[in-house]
Amino acid sequence: MIDAATIHQCADPGLQPAIVEKFIRAVGAPDPLGVTVRTGNRVILVTPPKSADDAMELVRRYVGQAMVRVGVTQYPAGLGVADVAELKPDLVDACANIRMGTALFGKVYRIVTKWYGAPVDEVFGDAIDAWKTGYFDGKYVFDEPDPGSLPARKGASDASDKPADGDAASPASGPGHETQQAKEEPGDPNKAGIRIDLTGIGVSKPK
Template identity: 55%
Template sequence: MIDAALIENCADQSLKPAIVERFVEAVGSADPLSVTVRSGDRLILVPKARARVEAMEIIRRHVVNSVVRVGITQYPASFAFNGTIDPEPDILDTCDNLRMGTTMFAKILRIVAKWYGSSLDKDVLPEVFEDAVHAWKTGEFEGAKVFRAQVDAYAETAVDDAVEGTPDEAHGLQTEPVATDENSVGSEIRIDLSRINGPAR
């Protein structure tokens, strides 16, 4: 289980701890030096990095021509690199990786939630999280490249988790309308993802 202090200090503040835990559990790695490389549907075997310098060398070697995922959230490395120059913040740093990963995942949750609409049946809501996790793993949702999608192309969605406790204590979802600025486009919804039941796919 991911450390509570790490979540508090490093995770995107729009995601509450239970959601961060479920996200990392579903998509991440316990090893901050973990590097996964794919070319199309093919997993490319790379040596396990024992030090940061080794992990960075693997990333540099593959980031231009392959899909490279890094660290505890398996963050897509191409969004942190400019060519082969080491990125700042450090995607191999546990805190930086969690911050970047949860910020990106919060955006994906907004995209998925918008697709489902603002009037959501509570029985359907667990699919919002599951579809967001699937989108994180594949990079796509309903034909959209979610990592490159602009947030302002979708109605802003505040992703909340109002229930304290562990993800295993969660068991459902709720939505409520959120007031929008009169000059904004579209409507906002507030999603409580704290009580998601069932494992993410």
């Protein structure tokens, strides 16, 4: 298991330490070499890699054909990569994986916070759901631009809490009611409904 000191040392400084801890607890895998492969709703059982080379061989074998999550943060392998030759062993280096994962989750967290208009209590849970599925508010969240610095915490009823871009919908059409995954193109595994399922490597699902 990765110790707290390593997590804090390696985490992206743009994400608050308390959020980093909650994020790792919610989605983290105890094995830096852990690789989870899914196709549709099915988990592909793979032999747990015993070395970084084994792990990278698994990743390269399945990226582009299935949904692959890897390492401590179960980072979405293949994100932003056009060719498997571009995949780097950083994915299975504990510190590098934590750095990449927390940086990407930080962006997701800011996107969700912008949707709410303020860092309300619901943000973290929805950000975790977005990390697991790859979608928030009907959009593939990992491809969305980073909205930058977060607004100050305000009362939810403040009219200024509404996102400036007008993307927010009524509560009935919020992130918990999306149907985007039903419309996903099966030929694009990087934009499919990625869910973290660690049963393939003998680890229980995160709560």
